[in-house]
Amino acid sequence: MHTAHNVDLAPFTTFGLHAVAETFVCAETVDDVRAALSDRGTKPLHILGGGSNVLLTGDVKGLVLHVSVKGRGVIREDAETVDVRFGAGETWHDAVTWCVEQGWGGLENLALIPGTVGAAPMQNIGAYGVEQDACFLALDYVDIETMDVQTVDASFCAFGYRESIFKRALRDKVVITSVTYRLSKQHVVQTHYADVRNELAAMHCMHPTIRDVYDAVVAIRRRKLPDPSVIGNAGSFFKNPVVDEATFHRLHVEHPELPSYPQPDGTVKLPAAWLIDRCGWKGHREGDAGVHAHQALVLVNHGSATGARILELATRIAEDVHATYGVTLEREVNVW
Ligand code: FAD
Ligand code: NAP
Secondary structure, three states: OEEEEEEEOHHHOOOOOOOEEEEEEEEOOHHHHHHHHHHOOOOOEEEEOOOOOEEOOOOEEEEEEEEOOOOEEEEEEOOOEEEEEEEOOOEHHHHHHHHHHHOOEOOHHHOOOOOEOOOOOOOOOEEOOEEHHHOEEEEEEEEOOOOOEEEEEHHHHOOEOOEOOOOOOOOOOEEEEEEEEEEEOOOOOOOOOHHHHHHHHHOOOOOOOHHHHHHHHHHHHHHHOOOOOOOEEEEEOEOOOEEOHHHHHHHHHHOOOOOOEEOOOOOEEOOHHHHHHHOOOOOOEEOOEEEOOOOOOEEEEOOOOOHHHHHHHHHHHHHHHHHHHOOOOOEOOEEO
């Protein structure tokens, strides 16, 4: 366990915003997590993984607990499936890469998502038509109040579209220390997103393997998505709104060109990027806070923006979209 005081968090988050943590603990084992929690007393707690979904709006009082519990291993295997447990501090992309290299399928569409395994259940990360709950089996967490370690399954976690119990009732109440996924040896690839289909076609891939899908996703993401090491960002700032059928009908009559994705329950998912772009925000810049020139859903730090400035910009964007389309944008990024 490493403890430090007055630590600049800029290198620990992908927005690259400067903010000072009063106390910073890097926990490498479950015992470290427990020790840090009991040393904290009544001070506020912030749990940090790879910092790729956090916006810092000022200095952080109390304890920032950087979860760095490593390790991975097979805990059960048969002819069709394999269960693999990852320490929460493992890098997500490395975990996905390792699974693909072993020939275990299920997570390949989620290649190159930044961050840690421990944060993946938090917003049930998803990309290109797959969410992590497709392979999720269980996770372990430390209950911050009792210090007990609990193992919970998918039904407990209440996964939804970029949602889970950890974003709601259990926010800042538990520290996830490991996650177990059930991967498949008999692969069913998911290629229904146009970008993935087109990339595979460009690769002349008629019968894609999980390795092909992984390679396609990595290539698309490298080409399309802003790299935080080049320009500070936390990916999509807002969730894609999901509206009821009546709202969609009204919008479709007024804006027949609005793209839409019907959901199994009758609701309709709308691309937030389209709404923001149509309101004229794509590429907008105020000092060093801005909206990415090619990805309207991604707010960026051009260099020395403050988190407060980025948050204020995000608020105005959401207000504008609401005033123009009557659709509420919900923040995906966690604001500290
Ligand atoms: P952090 O940013 O450190 O934390 C996020 C939240 O989880 C915080 O509230 C934190 O308190 C909590 N948390 C972190 N670790 C733990 C833990 N061990 N126990 C309890 N709580 C914890 N997301 C997607 O869903 N799909 C994408 O395709 C995607 N693409 C992205 C592309 C880019 C360029 C960027 C910058 C981000 C992208 N994201 C995407 C968002 C982000 O990568 C994910 O949400 C990721 O899971 C965050 O992981 P992290 O370790 O960085 O979490
Ligand atoms: P895109 O492919 O240009 O698509 C735009 C939006 O339309 C996406 O947000 C996606 O919703 C939706 N969409 C596209 N095809 C769809 C289909 N066949 N069925 C249902 N919905 C569909 O998106 P992009 O910006 O390049 O991102 C590609 C993928 O990476 C997306 O899945 C996106 O979620 C993910 N991503 C996420 C983040 C993040 O921070 N959360 C950042 C970058 C990329 P979904 O978002 O629901 O998939």
